Amino acid sequence: MKDSKFNYLELKGVTISYLGSLKSDKVLLFLGRNNSHKNSIPLQELLNRLILDGYLLVWTKERTQLISEFLEEKSKKVVSFLDRIHGPQERPIKVWTLRFVRGLILIFHPSKWNYFIHWVFVRQINGQNQVIRKVIQTLGENKSIFILSNSAGGITASALANLPTINGIICFGYPFKHPDKGEEGYRTNCLKDIQKPFLIIQGANDEYGGKEVPHRYVLSPCIEFEFVEATHEYENLSADDWARVTHKIETLLQTK
Numbered sequence: 001m002k003d004s005k006f007n008y009l010e011l012k013g014v015t016i017s018y019l020g021s022l023k024s025d026k027v028l029l030f031l032g033r034n035n036s037h038k039n040s041i042p043l044q045e046l047l048n049r050l051i052l053d054g055y056l057l058v059w060t061k062e063r064t065q066l067i068s069e070f071l072e073e074k075s076k077k078v079v080s081f082l083d084r085i086h087g088p089q090e091r092p093i094k095v096w097t098l099r100f101v102r103g104l105i106l107i108f109h110p111s112k113w114n115y116f117i118h119w120v121f122v123r124q125i126n127g128q129n130q131v132i133r134k135v136i137q138t139l140g141e142n143k144s145i146f147i148l149s150n151s152a153g154g155i156t157a158s159a160l161a162n163l164p165t166i167n168g169i170i171c172f173g174y175p176f177k178h179p180d181k182g183e184e185g186y187r188t189n190c191l192k193d194i195q196k197p198f199l200i201i202q203g204a205n206d207e208y209g210g211k212e213v214p215h216r217y218v219l220s221p222c223i224e225f226e227f228v229e230a231t232h233e234y235e236n237l238s239a240d241d242w243a244r245v246t247h248k249i250e251t252l253l254q255t256k
Contacts, residue, residue: 016135020056026253027056027145029135031153046246047148060135074105129159141165146253151175151208151232154200158190161198168197168252173232176209176217194220199252201245203230224248 009016028050051057078101082094139145147169149157154171161169177183191198198220204211204227211227226248228234228241237245 015060017059018056019051020054022056024054024056025143026054027058027139027143028148029058029060029132029139029145031132031147031149031156032059032151046249049246050148058135058139060131075101129156132156132160133163136160136163136165139165146170155187155190158194158198161190161194161196166196168199168255169194170199170201170249170252172201173206173208173234174200174202174213175232176213179207188217191223192218192220194222196222197252197255198223199226199248200224201226201228201234201248203228203232203234205230206232208232 007018009018028047030047047057075098078098082097086094136145141164143165144167145165146167147157147160149169149171151173152175154169154174157169157171160166176188200223202209202211202213202225209216214225226245228237228245230237230241
């Protein structure tokens with residue numbers, strides 16, 4: 001993906017990045033993690049392959065997401081320092097220290113203060129849903145749209161699955177439950193009402209939900225699982241697992 005030539009469009013405060021021809025009737029709307037730099041290498045390779053197959057790949061970024069990435073970049077040294085002192089695990093003292101530091105960074109960048117207001121008063125998932133709905137409407141009714149999601153992007157995708165122009169959804173590593181928190185309804189409530197093909201490629205040892213999830217939650221019969229030997233990152237998939245995954249994806253993309 002690094003070597004690909006991205007194109008950009010602006011839509012009511014949303015930056016749309018895309019690869020491929022806008023005239024293509026085959027669209028993959030990519031909904032990734034909040035931390036896009038964590039997208040795995042296998043997923044990047046898959047996206048490259050789909051571009052070559054003639055798909056129009058579309059990403060969206062709200063201004064608040066761009067500012068979030070700015071804050072991540074500016075606080076890298078602090079994160080590294082906290083990891084050395086407290087270890088790599090997420091702990092309350094690390095979370096609150098990092099929030100304080102990023103708050104200070106925002107104070108010295110007035111042009112980005114709207115991000116702080118958004119962070120305090122607006123639920124991120126609901127806000128992203130509205131943005132993606134605008135993008136889907138803009139793409140038009142004559143497109144064959146599939147959503148390709150990764151981790152937290154799957155939560156947004158599940159809330160949009162039943163829109164008329166969505167043909168199906170693929171999710172790598174659905175985050176059923178945060179390993180350090182209790183059950184959170186916004187992660188799984190939509191999954192029982194899915195009416196479109198929904199393929200979830202899940203690591204058998206995923207810390208956000210492994211092989212136990214089909215029996216733990218009430219899920220729509222439209223949801224299909226493909227389990228692979230991996231954690232939430234699925235960085236080192238075997239050739240056999242990757243062959244099964246790509247075959248399942250190609251089969252789903254042929255659904256009309």
